[in-house]
Amino acid sequence: MPMPTEERVSQLVAGLVERRGFDLEGVEISTAGKHADAQARVKVTVDSDGTSDLDTIATLSHELSEVLDEAGDFGETPYLLEVSTPGIGRPLTAARHWRRAQGRKVRITLRPGAEPPDPGGSTRFEARVGALDEDSVALVLGGKQKPHRVPVPLADIAEAVVQVEFNPPGAREMELAGGVVPGRPVPGQDAEDVQGNTHAVSVTASDSPTEGIVE
Known part of the structure; x- marks a missing residue:
């Protein structure tokens, strides 16, 4: 059959x-x-x-x-x-994915022709997910050393994949991101959530x- x-x-x-x-x-x-x-x-x-x-x-x-x-x-x-x-490493392809990934580090690839959020920066970079707006998402760039938040249109993002983290993020990073959505995995404690x-x-x-x- x-x-x-x-x-x-x-x-x-x-x-x-x-x-x-x-x-x-x-x-x-x-x-x-x-x-x-x-x-x-x-x-x-x-x-x-x-x-x-x-x-x-x-x-x-x-x-x-x-x-x-x-x-x-x-x-x-x-x-x-x-x-x-979905375990760590899942792609973000819908608005609900971005909402649930708040506070997580992601690897982002911009669409051809899109301007990097930082002047002179790359179109492929890592950032921490902040609050989702109607058609854009706040991304925290600069890591622990120089964290800063910038809005990026969702239409400019070709691919975004949640990254594995074994070390906790900086306090200022998480403050700018707005924290993690209740009930979601905590960054820096991903060993048990790689596969979901x-x-x-x-x-x-x-x-x-x-x-x-x-x-």
Whole structure:
């Protein structure tokens, strides 16, 4: 039986994800093995404004497995469902991502033709995320030594990726950024958040019971 598409799985799970207070950030489907031994891996990434601990993700994971189980799109093909939150290294591609990343250090690449926020500066630089405005974001440049805040239009940013931090930022940096959104990881304590929270459920067939496996 053909595998369902990522778009199809997104349609199946989106409603439940939203009702549980999450945003659906992506669905990835891959397969391992051949023919009778083939197994599908379904990764569902979700996020929210609040704290998403492992117990919450585990509950959502089991509920999503029931939705996929009832739909029956995988037929008799076993699959591993992984539900996770975005870890450090996630790209910022929507306004909600910037809002949730307040206080975090990001690596930014500007679009061709965009002016660097500091005169004579590079179009590729690191900054700390401040408050989000309607069409721009405040970025704190200069690190611990010379922190200063500048507004940058979101339209000028081609790519922004949250960076891993093992050392705490400067107090003035964080003051200019406005602090970290409640419930989000604290900069300088990223060792446990590189991959985010992940819960996996192994499903042997569409009418089989599920068994949770915490990774």
